[in-house]
Amino acid sequence: MSEKFAAVEIISAKRDRNELTDPQIDWVIDAYTRGVVADEQMSALLMAILLNGMNSREISRWTDAMINSGERMNWSAISRPTADKHSTGGVGDKITLPLAPLVAACGGAVPQLSGRGLGHTGGTLDKLESIPGWRASLSNDEMLKVLQDVGAVICAAGAGLAPADKKLYALRDVTATVEAIPLIASSIMSKKIAEGTSALVLDVKTGSGAFMSDPLKARELAKVMVELGTRAGVKTTALITAMDVPLGLTAGNALEVRESIEVLAGGGPTDVVELTLILAREMLDAAKITPLMDPADALKNGAAMDHWRRMISAQGGDPDAKLPTAKETHVVLAAKTGELIAMDAMKVGVAAWRLGAGRSRQGEAVQAGAGIEIHAKPGQQVSAGTPLYTLHTDEPARFERALEILEGSARISDSGEKVERLPLIIERIEG
Numbered sequence: 001m002s003e004k005f006a007a008v009e010i011i012s013a014k015r016d017r018n019e020l021t022d023p024q025i026d027w028v029i030d031a032y033t034r035g036v037v038a039d040e041q042m043s044a045l046l047m048a049i050l051l052n053g054m055n056s057r058e059i060s061r062w063t064d065a066m067i068n069s070g071e072r073m074n075w076s077a078i079s080r081p082t083a084d085k086h087s088t089g090g091v092g093d094k095i096t097l098p099l100a101p102l103v104a105a106c107g108g109a110v111p112q113l114s115g116r117g118l119g120h121t122g123g124t125l126d127k128l129e130s131i132p133g134w135r136a137s138l139s140n141d142e143m144l145k146v147l148q149d150v151g152a153v154i155c156a157a158g159a160g161l162a163p164a165d166k167k168l169y170a171l172r173d174v175t176a177t178v179e180a181i182p183l184i185a186s187s188i189m190s191k192k193i194a195e196g197t198s199a200l201v202l203d204v205k206t207g208s209g210a211f212m213s214d215p216l217k218a219r220e221l222a223k224v225m226v227e228l229g230t231r232a233g234v235k236t237t238a239l240i241t242a243m244d245v246p247l248g249l250t251a252g253n254a255l256e257v258r259e260s261i262e263v264l265a266g267g268g269p270t271d272v273v274e275l276t277l278i279l280a281r282e283m284l285d286a287a288k289i290t291p292l293m294d295p296a297d298a299l300k301n302g303a304a305m306d307h308w309r310r311m312i313s314a315q316g317g318d319p320d321a322k323l324p325t326a327k328e329t330h331v332v333l334a335a336k337t338g339e340l341i342a343m344d345a346m347k348v349g350v351a352a353w354r355l356g357a358g359r360s361r362q363g364e365a366v367q368a369g370a371g372i373e374i375h376a377k378p379g380q381q382v383s384a385g386t387p388l389y390t391l392h393t394d395e396p397a398r399f400e401r402a403l404e405i406l407e408g409s410a411r412i413s414d415s416g417e418k419v420e421r422l423p424l425i426i427e428r429i430e431g
């Protein structure tokens with residue numbers, strides 16, 4: 001088949017800061033998915049995009065082309081409105097776990113396609129896989145059935161959803177082109193739009209433990225994604241939220257499931273509960289759902305827990321099974337007495353990763369029990385010699401490198417210094 005364009009012309013157009021036309025974008029994404037455009041050509045184009053950017057028309061067309069590379073899911077058989085949440089990822093960010101069953105308990109349908117962790121941020125599927133028997137891979141029919149029966153489903157995106165993104169993401173990972181806002185926004189939004197949700201709430205994290213540590217960049221990313229969702233007819237809202245400090249008191253797969261279950265039982269750390277409730281209200285509001293009950297009540301009266309148990313069972317998991325624990329622990333003590341004024345989310349995330357909670361290559365196994373328990377958060381008083389962190393791993397040789405990165409991660413002051421912490425919700429952007 002003769003091709004409409006030559007890849008080299010498209011690469012040179014972007015290299016020379018020209019706009020790509022709609023037909024050029026459609027072709028290059030399609031031809032790359034078909035294997036006609038080679039990895040080295042796409043790598044050059046991605047780098048030109050990273051350096052020279054794309055305007056909003058180009059980003060929108062690029063996103064549409066990625067959506068059109070695969071299937072679009074359809075939830076018209078579901079009687080309830082659909083709403084989903086996407087987080088750009090952070091340390092201890094387990095919010096999806098209590099949030100999906102909570103929104104279902106309040107009357108929404110949550111079709112959540114999630115990912116695995118890479119690097120210092122955890123992945124929802126890795127966390128849920130620490131529950132004995134739980135299955136991340138569902139067919140579209142199984143997904144529909146769980147959504148219909150329970151109101152919430154969390155599973156892996158199938159191979160048919162935005163296949164162009166799967167190829168592009170793997171290439172970006174090895175060509176230092178992950179960080180371009182047009183590429184991040186189109187990657188996330190192509191999957192969310194193809195997933196077929198009618199409303200979407202984006203949790204864009206900023207701070208040391210986030211993908212976008214610069215708040216201005218986080219804001220720009222949020223704006224681009226809200227615009228893409230809105231143009232595609234998805235009611236999209238973004239919250240820019242704090243990721244300077246880890247969320248909650250745990251980072252690591254089974255440890256985070258345990259904390260999520262505490263939230264579903266009406267307890268749990270204040271920041272996790274607060275963010276879960278804020279996002280639940282945003283999702284219900286965006287999907288124009290009159291809640292069957294107030295989300296805070298659904299956490300207290302067992303309704304959210306009931307939906308969690310049903311959601312886990314429907315995917316083969318045993319909600320009553322004992323969660324795995326690591327073979328070894330090591331406690332880190334506070335070096336002095338005073339107020340804890342800062343805790344570096346990135347250092348805690350990297351330490352959890354080094355303990356075995358995360359992977360450094362796609363496909364690597366993770367340890368279900370590995371991670372970190374945090375015993376004090378900024379703003380709290382600590383006494384010298386009391387526990388600050390408990391490290392968990394199956395392989396004690398991993399402690400040394402985790403301890404190395406944790407050095408200086410928590411700052412304790414006895415001289416009345418101000419606590420350094422971003423507000424939990426920094427900004428809200430509505431489409």
Ligand code: URA
Pocket residue numbers: 169178183184185187188
């Ligand atoms: N998550 C995605 O799905 N894509 C990106 O580009 C970055 C984060």
